[in-house]
Amino acid sequence: MSETIIEIENLYKMYRLGVIGTGSFKQDLQRWWTANVLRKEDPFFQITQGNKQDTSPETIVALQNINLKVKHGETIGIIGKNGSGKSTLLKIISRIVRPTHGTVRGKGKISSLLEVGTGFHQELTGRENIYISGYILGMSKHDIQRKFDEIIAFSGVEQFIDTPVKRYSSGMYVRLAFAVAAHLEPDILIVDEVLAVGDADFQKKCLGKMREVSQAESRTILFVSHSMQAIKNLCDKAVWLHQGQMQAFGPSAAIVNKYLTSTQDAHLLQVWHTQDEAPGNDLVRIRSVELEPQLASPDAPLDIRTPLTVRVQFWNMQEETVLNIGLHLFTASGECVFDLPSPAVTCAKGLVEGECTIPGNFLNDGSYYVSIIIVRDTSISLYYHEECLRFELEDYRENIQWYGKWWGAVRPQFPIQLKQAMLSIPQDSI
Known part of the structure; x- marks a missing residue:
């Protein structure tokens, strides 16, 4: 077994805001005498039982109870x-x-x-x-x-x-x-x-x-x-x-x-159970919007490999009307990544639902938000639900040794090939 080269036991570090030393010459002298001559615990910062600090509003705890072996x-x-x-x-x-x-x-x-x-x-x-x-x-x-x-x-x-x-x-x-x-x-x-x-x-x-x-x-x-x-x-x-x-x-x-x-800042689901509380107007009202990540395991983070399924349900208050939805994806800074319309469908009065999956290995890492628009006759906007979903994608790189920021809003895995070219030399040039 490798030997332990660094050992940290019950480590605390505290600072008193706005003060150099204790703020008093007498306390500074007492602290120096106790810590350096008597070799006792620092009398200024006291650690109480249960590994908790007895702190005042002027004291900030930078580290507490760190135990580590390297x-x-x-x-x-x-x-x-x-x-x-x-x-x-x-x-x-x-x-x-x-x-x-x-x-x-x-x-x-x-x-x-x-x-x-x-x-x-x-x-x-x-x-x-x-x-x-x-x-x-x-x-x-x-x-x-x-x-x-x-x-x-x-x-x-x-x-x-x-x-x-x-x-x-x-x-x-x-x-x-x-x-x-x-x-x-x-x-x-x-x-x-x-x-x-x-x-x-x-x-x-x-x-x-x-x-x-x-x-x-x-x-x-x-x-x-x-x-x-x-x-x-x-x-x-x-x-x-x-x-x-x-x-x-x-x-x-x-x-x-x-x-x-x-740490991922995600807002993946909104649901309204009654039409009275749902956002919309007299023509359409949103029942739910959801973003479901298709994770490889429950504890895996959202990263650029993760497929993302967007689902929307809304109440249509009109009889036999041609409707479609548009999925607008934006970066956190407000730049539109894409505007994706659905096919137009003749819908009866009642609940209508739509679904779209953004494939993995398409978006770059970063923060994004989704807006949904409901359109009649492919030209008339009925309702625009802004920033209804928010998510963040982490980076992932395999067999790549460079870790700088990857350029672009998207990062697709299009087929690209590299091969050794054969150079033929004419016989008359030899």
Whole structure:
């Protein structure tokens, strides 16, 4: 069995809003004496029984009761919404921030990519900043010299290496900063949102370097990202944090599915049982609209592979009239993806229903809403029910190592082929 390289026990972190220290010199002195000389619990933040905090309105709990063990060579993804405590946890493990309560034990050298570019001086050249940043991140002069050419090649700024970094574009600046940090040789690599900046080529290099570190060099990685595909493909396990608490820990695919299912903003059904309360007019009234995802399993999230069936029922208050419905699909920003009309049908007075299935592997990931229009004689609008359904599709990629945003509103799987072409050379040219 692999040895435990990071162990976190009963970890809490609290902050007092708007105050540096306790707000009182006497309390600051008492706190320092108790924690550093007497080696007792911090007297300012008290943890009560039952693993709950005795907090005031001025106190915010960033992390509470975190317990985690990481084995040597594992790649652990950390996921959660903004403000869930991900970066705070990494800073505590990196020994940048002290915990309020609890312990963190680790073995080996830690390298943290939390703030890419820390230590860069705007007036110095890229070459000079490589040495300064390397020193700050724990590299010796010999290590920097040995890896200097590799760092420059990785950054892609060879032509400007002797130019002051204040003249670099933001992309060049980040490339050089990440190149320095990525070529450390730590036992534990901590990475926070490296995929949030840079172009597709930069992201590919970042992910490739992380894969090399985790697989070829068998080092431990803690990786924070909002790219769920990157988490599933790069990480063995995942930790889900929510409002400072650990919701789940386990295999990355299962934890990501749980997280996505819980966060998807969906409004999939509206039903009105009587005509009096139903939306519409004297001609037609909506009874129900529903979007039913055809999920592979009950706990699977909605993603681009999921077929979506839209059903609508409405009361027709007219005798023998020609009706059809239109399904309008919009992105969250209001751009129309498609306007799909049904065939026109002669309908008697009473309940009318329609159904349409949007196939899987057609829409791109993102948020969408559906509007329904009821039309008479294929030209006269009777009623338009706006934004009656709302759903969100997550990304899914198989055998693709790039995790940037996929272009387009749709993402169909049309047949496309690639094959090796045979080049024939005329005999008289030889």
